[in-house]
Amino acid sequence: MTASTTRRTTVAKSRIAAVGALAVAGTLLLTACGDQTEGAKKVSGSSAEAPLFDQLPKAIQDKGVIKVGSDIAYPPVEFKDKSGKTVGIDPDLAGALGKQLGVTFEFENGTFDTLLTGLRSKRYDIAMSAMTDTKDRQNGVDGDTGKKVGEGVDFVDYFTAGVSIYTKKGDDKGITAWSDLCGKKMVVQRGTVSHDLAKSESEKCTQARKGKITLEAFDNDLEAQTRLRGGGADAGSSDFPVAAYAVKTSGGGNDFQLVGEQVEAAPYGIAVAKNNPLTKALQSALEAIIKNGEYDKIIAKWGVEDGAVKEAKLNGGS
Numbered sequence: 488m489t490a491s492t493t494r495r496t497t498v499a500k501s502r503i504a505a506v507g508a509l510a511v512a513g514t515l516l517l518t519a520c521g522d523q524t525e526g527a528k529k530v531s532g533s534s535a536e537a538p539l540f541d542q543l544p545k546a547i548q549d550k551g552v553i554k555v556g557s558d559i560a561y562p563p564v565e566f567k568d569k570s571g572k573t574v575g576i577d578p579d580l581a582g583a584l585g586k587q588l589g590v591t592f593e594f595e596n597g598t599f600d601t602l603l604t605g606l607r608s609k610r611y612d613i614a615m616s617a618m619t620d621t622k623d624r625q626n627g628v629d630g631d632t633g634k635k636v637g638e639g640v641d642f643v644d645y646f647t648a649g650v651s652i653y654t655k656k657g658d659d660k661g662i663t664a665w666s667d668l669c670g671k672k673m674v675v676q677r678g679t680v681s682h683d684l685a686k687s688e689s690e691k692c693t694q695a696r697k698g699k700i701t702l703e704a705f706d707n708d709l710e711a712q713t714r715l716r717g718g719g720a721d722a723g724s725s726d727f728p729v730a731a732y733a734v735k736t737s738g739g740g741n742d743f744q745l746v747g748e749q750v751e752a753a754p755y756g757i758a759v760a761k762n763n764p765l766t767k768a769l770q771s772a773l774e775a776i777i778k779n780g781e782y783d784k785i786i787a788k789w790g791v792e793d794g795a796v797k798e799a800k801l802n803g804g805s
Contacts, residue, residue: 537589620804642756649749
């Protein structure tokens with residue numbers, strides 16, 4: 488996900504993704520919408536056994552906790568299982584990072600487009616929520632207006648994903664690419680790359696006199712899926728891992744289908760305030776779990792190996 492900012496428009500061919508492997512993540516929870524009052528999810532480490540504890544800022548060492556802002560309604564990246572436990576790629580990676588750093592990662596649920604505001608206000612130490620690393624976000628620039636809205640953030644990049652379109656299964660409305668969405672109704676999560684792409688494509692449709700895209704944006708992706716499932720739209724769009732997971736699990740695999748190719752391939756990053764020494768500690772911890780193989784095990788568990796990174800880059804987005 489990413490908040491209102493435009494990424495490069497290069498089309499990335501669909502990865503030969505093991506969509507079937509996403510089933511190991513479990514059944515899609517249709518009710519797992521973002522609850523702002525929901526308690527935190529803690530993923531613990533032990534400072535006594537942590538090789539990288541000394542790299543942490545003293546304030547974090549003293550607290551023993553890294554507070555994580557996250558929109559916990561984005562399976563398989565982060566979501567609630569049937570018991571209400573926070574699970575997914577990000578919580579599993581946070582657990583592995585916690586072992587290296589010797590601290591607890593405490594996930595706090597928030598609406599995606601408010602996470603960076605929470606980071607700026609120091610409600611969170613980091614934001615980890617399938618957040619796309621972009622130059623605009625690094626520089627604190629609003630992608631829609633081009634205006635400076637903050638000091639920006641640094642990113643530790645840990646995954647790569649593109650954006651996909653999906654429709655009701657067996658009813659693709661002739662949609663095979665973004666250009667086919669003219670005159671159609673589309674559902675997206677508010678403030679994401681999918682939202683940005685849909686608005687941009689709608690302008691192109693209007694200029695070509697093909698009819699604008701009617702957009703309905705929701706606080707989270709699961710609400711958008713519910714709307715499409717009920718026949719309230721022609722198509723939806725989200726990051727590829729999320730779209731593929733929904734296709735595989737929603738309705739036992741009978742609700743949705745992917746159409747067309749992925750576009751806008753870009754890195755997910757852990758966002759940290761500018762010039763915070765926590766950034767370097769997180770980068771070192773990510774490098775450590777990549778080298779010891781724990782990273783690959785987590786990525787394979789969720790069936791998204793095609794998005795795996797080989798090194799922990801800082802600010803690799805464009």
